[in-house]
Amino acid sequence: MKTAGSEQRLAVLLPYRLVPSRMSIRIGPLSAAILCFCVMMAASTAWAQTTPTMLSPLQIIVKWSPLLLRGFAFNILISLLAMLLGTAAGLGLGLGLLSEFRPLAAVSWLLTQFFRNAPWLVLLFFIMFLVPFQITVFKTTIPLPDWIKATVGFALPVMANVAEVVRGAVRSVPSTQWEAAESLSFTRRQTIWLIMLPQCIKRMLPPWMNVYALVAMSTVLASIVGVSEMLTLTAQVHAAEGGRPELFAPLYGFALLCFFLYCYPINLWTARLERRFRVR
Amino acid sequence: MATSWTPDQPIVQCVDVRKSFGALEVLKGISLSVRKGEVICIIGPSGSGKSTLIRCINALQPISSGSIQIEGIEVSDPRLDKLALRRKVGMVFQQYNLFPHKTALQNVMMAPIHVLGQKRAEVEVRARALMAKVRLAGKEDTYPGELSGGQQQRVAIARSLAMRPDIMLFDEVTAALDPETVKEVLITIRELAEDGMTCILVTHEMNFAREVADHVYFTDRGVIVEHGPPETLFTAAKDERTQQFLSQVL
Numbered sequence: 001m002k003t004a005g006s007e008q009r010l011a012v013l014l015p016y017r018l019v020p021s022r023m024s025i026r027i028g029p030l031s032a033a034i035l036c037f038c039v040m041m042a043a044s045t046a047w048a049q050t051t052p053t054m055l056s057p058l059q060i061i062v063k064w065s066p067l068l069l070r071g072f073a074f075n076i077l078i079s080l081l082a083m084l085l086g087t088a089a090g091l092g093l094g095l096g097l098l099s100e101f102r103p104l105a106a107v108s109w110l111l112t113q114f115f116r117n118a119p120w121l122v123l124l125f126f127i128m129f130l131v132p133f134q135i136t137v138f139k140t141t142i143p144l145p146d147w148i149k150a151t152v153g154f155a156l157p158v159m160a161n162v163a164e165v166v167r168g169a170v171r172s173v174p175s176t177q178w179e180a181a182e183s184l185s186f187t188r189r190q191t192i193w194l195i196m197l198p199q200c201i202k203r204m205l206p207p208w209m210n211v212y213a214l215v216a217m218s219t220v221l222a223s224i225v226g227v228s229e230m231l232t233l234t235a236q237v238h239a240a241e242g243g244r245p246e247l248f249a250p251l252y253g254f255a256l257l258c259f260f261l262y263c264y265p266i267n268l269w270t271a272r273l274e275r276r277f278r279v280r
Numbered sequence: 281m282a283t284s285w286t287p288d289q290p291i292v293q294c295v296d297v298r299k300s301f302g303a304l305e306v307l308k309g310i311s312l313s314v315r316k317g318e319v320i321c322i323i324g325p326s327g328s329g330k331s332t333l334i335r336c337i338n339a340l341q342p343i344s345s346g347s348i349q350i351e352g353i354e355v356s357d358p359r360l361d362k363l364a365l366r367r368k369v370g371m372v373f374q375q376y377n378l379f380p381h382k383t384a385l386q387n388v389m390m391a392p393i394h395v396l397g398q399k400r401a402e403v404e405v406r407a408r409a410l411m412a413k414v415r416l417a418g419k420e421d422t423y424p425g426e427l428s429g430g431q432q433q434r435v436a437i438a439r440s441l442a443m444r445p446d447i448m449l450f451d452e453v454t455a456a457l458d459p460e461t462v463k464e465v466l467i468t469i470r471e472l473a474e475d476g477m478t479c480i481l482v483t484h485e486m487n488f489a490r491e492v493a494d495h496v497y498f499t500d501r502g503v504i505v506e507h508g509p510p511e512t513l514f515t516a517a518k519d520e521r522t523q524q525f526l527s528q529v530l
Contacts, residue, residue: 180377183338184391184443185366194394198381 033260057250064237065254071230072258074147078229079216081151086158086215087208093159094166100188108163115160120153121221127153128225147229150222154215165207169200202277209270213263220259230255285352291316291447291478292337297346299332306332308502309346314480314495316446319473321481321489321510324499325525330482333499334449337480338371351446367395370440371449374456376432378424384435385411385420388442396443403442410438414468430461434468441472448472450481486529490514498522 055063096108115123127149134143173196181191223231234255241247290313299307306329314320322330335341337348339355339362348355353365378387388407392398411420414434424432433453440448450469454462466488473479473492483489489496490510497507498517506519514530517523 176373176375176377177379179340180373180379182340182362183366183369183371183373184439185363185395186391187363190394194390195379199379 061254071233075219075229078151078219082154083212085155087162089159090162093163097167112160112163115156120157123156124153147227150227161211169204170196206270206274213266287316293349295347298344300344317476318494319479319492320495321493322497328499329502331451338369368446370445372436372453374452376436380424383421388439392442414438429457430464433465447478452482
């Protein structure tokens with residue numbers, strides 16, 4: 001009681017402090033994104049109400065959403081295929097990096113560095129314009145549609161990044177594991193396939209998923225080379241609706257939201273896996 | 281040259297073995313020989329080159345000069361088939377080095393199946409017998425992370441034995457263990473020695489060395505200072521350095 005009293009008397013001598021309020025509003029990233037979208041919609045709706053004959057932006061999105069979502073599914077398809085292709089190639093390249101055969105390791109290193117440090121869009125252009133639209137193998141003509149070429153274009157940087165993930169993970173296994181395998185007469189190849197890689201899968205998963213989220217977001221680059229994925233379709237829808245400037249934000253906002261809703265859970269999951277594998 | 285060896289000759293023969301890491305010479309002319317069925321212990325202060333020596337015997341590290349022969353096979357031969365050599369020589373490490381993604385039984389079974397190409401069913405019978413031999417029956421399906429240090433080390437011993445080696449190398453296998461689990465590992469090694477396995481141990485367990493060894497080598501600063509049967513080395517060491525070391529550890 002005594003101390004409380006003296007505190008009160010001397011309170012004026014204390015430096016002024018802001019009392020932290022308990023009513024802090026916490027908004028998670030997910031609800032924030034949806035909130036932003038709603039605000040954007042509301043704003044443009046209000047604006048659109050001045051011309052009552054036209055459809056509101058929301059109605060336009062609803063109207064076109066089957067097409068736009070099909071475009072988005074196409075983005076996902078491209079990203080999944082690019083990831084599949086890139087992972088297979090990247091595993092090979094990563095093993096090349098780990099090879100004891102110097103020339104192979106050198107070539108793998110060069111390829112990895114080249115494709116890791118090249119802008120994805122430039123790689124995409126190269127593939128689009130260097131690879132013919134069809135190839136003839138043994139009198140069979142195989143058409144190569146744009147989206148297949150784009151997939152290959154995305155698979156190249158994926159390959160380089162996955163190669164680096166594989167190399168890093170295998171290198172992170174303690175050298176004593178190599179010694180144990182050596183002393184049991186395992187060959188180098190057996191050691192990698194039976195002992196190193198199985199141990200590394202957990203460690204490789206988070207960075208691998210990171211690469212995937214990047215690929216998924218990058219697939220919109222394919223719109224520049226004319227693949228009819230979501231962004232291309234969004235632009236077309238915008239044009240079909242007369243290119244009204246007030247539709248710009250809602251339409252592209254819808255595309256943003258789709259990608260966010262797809263990639264954010266992946267990143268969330270990645271972070272969770274990272275935390276879980278760190279505590280061993 | 282590999283064919284000329286007969287069991288009455290030394291199974292391991294080191295002659296003037298030298299090993300340098302850069303400018304640092306770790307082994308300065310080590311010579312020793314081990315007969316089949318013999319148990320030898322290498323003792324000495326830390327950094328005296330004990331571990332390096334047995335790693336050289338297994339060709340995990342190349343030697344700089346001199347000669348090491350295992351059953352007549354020259355280890356320093358550049359055309360050496362290391363895999364063939366290591367099939368004859370089992371090695372157990374201080375840090376167990378079990379494969380963490382495999383169960384205890386799988387750890388034991390892996391090498392015979394994949395390296396020797398033996399049938400899984402046969403290997404499994406043998407692996408289970410080995411698990412029982414190291415007193416770990418019932419722990420077959422446990423992962424290394426769930427076993428104690430002593431248990432992991434015994435799995436590591438079983439894993440090496442599954443390759444049916446002629447020689448076993450033990451590199452300070454009890455140094456990382458809790459005192460209460462040291463004993464169970466030593467019991468396993470002693471049983472192995474009693475079965476007639478040729479063993480080379482680097483150890484700090486002087487009482488154990490005294491008990492099981494046929495011959496004890498004392499190394500210091502890369503040379504063998506003194507060697508002899510344990511009863512003479514431990515009680516009547518001639519060299520001053522040996523006496524000093526033993527007075528510190530006994």
